[in-house]
Amino acid sequence: MKALLSLFLLFFSTLxxxxxxxxxxxxxxxxxxxxxxxxxxxxxxxxxxxxxxxCVMKYDAKCTxxxxxxxxxxxxxxxxxxxxxCDGNYRVVSTPxxxxxxxxxxxxxxxxxxxxxCERSGGxxxxxxxxxxxxxxxxxxxxNWCNKDGTGxxxxxxxxxxxxxxxxxxxxxxxALQAGNDSQPCFGTTADGSNICGxxxxxxxxxxxxxxxxxxxxxxxxxxxxxVTIPLKDEPLSLxxxxxxxxxxxxxxxxxxxxxxxxxxxxxWNSAQGVGRVFxxxxxxxxxxxxxxxxxxxxxxxxxxxxxxxxxxxxxxxxTGIDDVGFRCIMSPS
Numbered sequence: 001m002k003a004l005l006s007l008f009l010l011f012f013s014t015l016x017x018x019x020x021x022x023x024x025x026x027x028x029x030x031x032x033x034x035x036x037x038x039x040x041x042x043x044x045x046x047x048x049x050x051x052x053x054x055c056v057m058k059y060d061a062k063c064t065x066x067x068x069x070x071x072x073x074x075x076x077x078x079x080x081x082x083x084x085x086c087d088g089n090y091r092v093v094s095t096p097x098x099x100x101x102x103x104x105x106x107x108x109x110x111x112x113x114x115x116x117x118c119e120r121s122g123g124x125x126x127x128x129x130x131x132x133x134x135x136x137x138x139x140x141x142x143x144n145w146c147n148k149d150g151t152g153x154x155x156x157x158x159x160x161x162x163x164x165x166x167x168x169x170x171x172x173x174x175x176a177l178q179a180g181n182d183s184q185p186c187f188g189t190t191a192d193g194s195n196i197c198g199x200x201x202x203x204x205x206x207x208x209x210x211x212x213x214x215x216x217x218x219x220x221x222x223x224x225x226x227x228v229t230i231p232l233k234d235e236p237l238s239l240x241x242x243x244x245x246x247x248x249x250x251x252x253x254x255x256x257x258x259x260x261x262x263x264x265x266x267x268x269w270n271s272a273q274g275v276g277r278v279f280x281x282x283x284x285x286x287x288x289x290x291x292x293x294x295x296x297x298x299x300x301x302x303x304x305x306x307x308x309x310x311x312x313x314x315x316x317x318x319x320t321g322i323d324d325v326g327f328r329c330i331m332s333p334s
Contacts, residue, residue, distance in 0.1 A: 035333060036331065036333055039094030040055035040094060042054075042055055043056055043134055044137065046133040048136075051130055053333055054133075055123075056126065056134065056328055056329075056330055057329050058215055059096055060100035060222055060326045061117070061329060062095050062097070063077050063079070063091070063093070063098065064093050066090070066099065070083070072099075074174070075178075075300075076100055076324070077102060078323075079102065080321065087120075092329065094328075099178070101326055106125070106226075106293050106318075106319070125227040126226060126227065126330050127227045127228065128227070131226055134215065137210050138308060139164055139309075140265075141208050141209070142154045142157075144207050145157060145165075146163065147161070148274075149202045149203070150165065150202050150203060163274025164274040164275050165205070166219040166274040167217055167219040167221055168189050169203065169298050169299065169302050169304075169306035171300060171303075172201040177300070179205070179217070184196070185204045185205055205217055207219070219276070219306050219308045220302075221299065221300055222326040223325040224296050224326060224328055225295060226295065231289045231291055232288040237284060238282035239256060245283065246282075251277060251279075251280070252271060253269070253309075254268070256282075276298065277307070279310075279313060280313045292317075293317045295315055296311050297310060
């Protein structure tokens, strides 16, 4: 009887007793899709460099409606030539076609500078933390570690005999290049006209971001102005005894104190891994406060000096008349 009574009470409480609804754990809200302006690609932010996600020009900055007279034999757009300023009916864009804008200062107190052009486009000139965010991203992507001719990619970072693709830098041809489509990463670099990686003198001009986006000429082709200044007295000192005199000098990263704000994550990588070198003024006892800026990447004639982490600390921001220094703008995603 007691057993039957217990069963009856259990049945009664199930039917008429209080019910407890199980509330499922809510799923995280889906991240809104972020979009970039035409010609820009999305780059994931990096907490170390205090950067949120941002959009960067996929290609070197170009000028729309460009007059052919403004393009030099070196394949660059001469922004300082008469009638060639990229303003008025012209505008700065990111496209595969056209000549990279050069002969332009980083900033000179006028509206004719890389900084002002980017601001007029609704963005800003790339900063050093943004450059490094891209560099530290692409250095970890296997597709970017290849043979020097752009073949044999998909390797672990720093794999023996492989380089972080460092673009058009061997003077073949002796000019800056337009870009191809993403399926032709060695476009324009081949002496045999094949445009394929593995062709005569081919070099890989693209780097892949971890989200699958592709950026062109982040190393090589033309230098890139960076929105940063550094007093001459604060440039890195050489650790190499023979370079401890007042001079501008190219050195491997291992020849100066390791700087995580400017160099690859692996302190042992250098030009042999294609990541680049540093050009700086090394002088013990230097107290010169003159402000200099960075240019990064390298150009079509700088060979193993070129690389995603190469930084060149000689130009002053107002420097004009440079034939091989271009720029990229940054926009916020929407």
